[in-house]
Amino acid sequence: MIRFDDVTKEYPGGTVAVNGLSLTIPTGQITALVGPSGCGKTTSLRMINRMIEPTRGLISIDGKGVADLDAATLRRGIGYVIQHAGLFPHRTVLDNVATVPRLLGWDRAKSRAAAQDWMERVGLSADLADRYPSQLSGGQQQRVGVARALAADPPILLMDEPFSAVDPVVRQQLQSELLRLQAELHKTIVFVTHDIDEALLLGNQVAVLRVGGILAQVARPADLLAAPADDFVADFLGHDRGIRALSFVGMPRLPLHPELTLALGEVPPADAPDWMLVVEGGHPLGWVRTAGVQGAVDTSDLNRSGTVASLTASPREVLDAALSSPARRGVLVDDAGEFVGTVRASELATLLEAGQA
Numbered sequence: 112m113i114r115f116d117d118v119t120k121e122y123p124g125g126t127v128a129v130n131g132l133s134l135t136i137p138t139g140q141i142t143a144l145v146g147p148s149g150c151g152k153t154t155s156l157r158m159i160n161r162m163i164e165p166t167r168g169l170i171s172i173d174g175k176g177v178a179d180l181d182a183a184t185l186r187r188g189i190g191y192v193i194q195h196a197g198l199f200p201h202r203t204v205l206d207n208v209a210t211v212p213r214l215l216g217w218d219r220a221k222s223r224a225a226a227q228d229w230m231e232r233v234g235l236s237a238d239l240a241d242r243y244p245s246q247l248s249g250g251q252q253q254r255v256g257v258a259r260a261l262a263a264d265p266p267i268l269l270m271d272e273p274f275s276a277v278d279p280v281v282r283q284q285l286q287s288e289l290l291r292l293q294a295e296l297h298k299t300i301v302f303v304t305h306d307i308d309e310a311l312l313l314g315n316q317v318a319v320l321r322v323g324g325i326l327a328q329v330a331r332p333a334d335l336l337a338a339p340a341d342d343f344v345a346d347f348l349g350h351d352r353g354i355r356a357l358s359f360v361g362m363p364r365l366p367l368h369p370e371l372t373l374a375l376g377e378v379p380p381a382d383a384p385d386w387m388l389v390v391e392g393g394h395p396l397g398w399v400r401t402a403g404v405q406g407a408v409d410t411s412d413l414n415r416s417g418t419v420a421s422l423t424a425s426p427r428e429v430l431d432a433a434l435s436s437p438a439r440r441g442v443l444v445d446d447a448g449e450f451v452g453t454v455r456a457s458e459l460a461t462l463l464e465a466g467q468a
């Protein structure tokens with residue numbers, strides 16, 4: 112557990128970047144620090160590994176004040192990832208990842224083996240090992256940054272806007288990979304971002320800071336959306352809070368409906384419903400408006416507008432599947448992607464309204 116006790120940082124010149132911050136960061140979870148530019152997120156993060164010293168107050172890790180620890184020893188137990196990865200340009204990918212193990216005095220073979228292992232775990236293929244950072248995409252560089260921070264297996268990971276400089280698709284991949292890794296690793300992660308949706312997605316708890324380095328609210332994502340502490344937090348959370356909160360509530364027991372389906376090459380029956388779902392090898396391909404089909408169904412008849420939700424999806428995803436379906440019936444699939452039934456938005460909304468979620 113990392114604790115901030117009434118921590119203040121005033122820079123020379125008088126800027127108070129962090130003001131009386133008290134915050135508990137639980138072990139094995141992700142805490143997202145979020146807020147507008149200049150609210151003191153980076154300063155707070157860097158005080159944990161003593162890259163910046165507080166003016167007043169105490170920061171402790173598992174009850175030990177960080178000020179009493181030797182800075183180099185402290186940092187060996189703390190991985191650090193920054194925007195643009197901050198890789199060493201003249202070292203290969205493998206040597207970048209092996210940096211901390213080498214600093215710890217591990218021999219070359221053990222360091223390289225650890226680096227190769229972490230490269231694989233963050234989704235980097237082995238053939239990238241001998242490249243230099245400039246020969247990688249932005250997303251690959253960020254993965255190297257994460258592998259480097261994890262290479263000596265520190266219990267704490269500090270991440271400062273690590274995914275801000277990559278395009279939205281890669282960013283989404285990196286976010287889901289971080290969640291997948293964290294489900295295995297259970298690190299204590301402090302994740303700085305200015306993007307509230309990223310904070311809500313990744314954080315087990317989200318700490319919202321306002322300019323002047325004042326903590327506005329700390330809460331679990333669902334609680335933050337359900338009960339913003341004040342207008343600043345409500346404005347910062349933005350619109351669609353009811354819809355976004357559906358990502359965090361449990362799924363009610365869904366009324367799944369069976370569906371008459373068609374395969375490609377089949378002719379819709381005479382008494383076919385208006386819309387029929389086309390399924391091949393168990394996998395849903397799209398809907399067809401049966402009145403528009405000339406003879407047998409082929410791929411040009413398919414309407415692919417509907418999203419597909421899995422049985423483990425959140426109510427938000429299931430609602431989206433129902434509302435985006437031209438048949439107004441949301442397609443549900445199992446873990447293998449096989450069709451299991453359809454759901455109606457109205458029925459889901461009724462259950463959610465009744466608080467059965």
Ligand SMILES: Nc1ncnc2c1ncn2[C@@H]1O[C@H](COP(=O)(O)OP(=O)(O)OP(=O)(O)O)[C@@H](O)[C@H]1O
Pocket residue numbers: 122123124126127128146147148149150151152153154155305
């Ligand atoms: N070395 C410094 N000397 C003086 N002022 C500083 C220094 N570093 C940061 N500041 C100021 O402290 C305040 C907080 O900065 P900090 O970088 O911690 O905020 P942030 O929330 O991470 O911002 P951003 O999202 O823009 O990176 C800002 O007003 C900034 O200008």
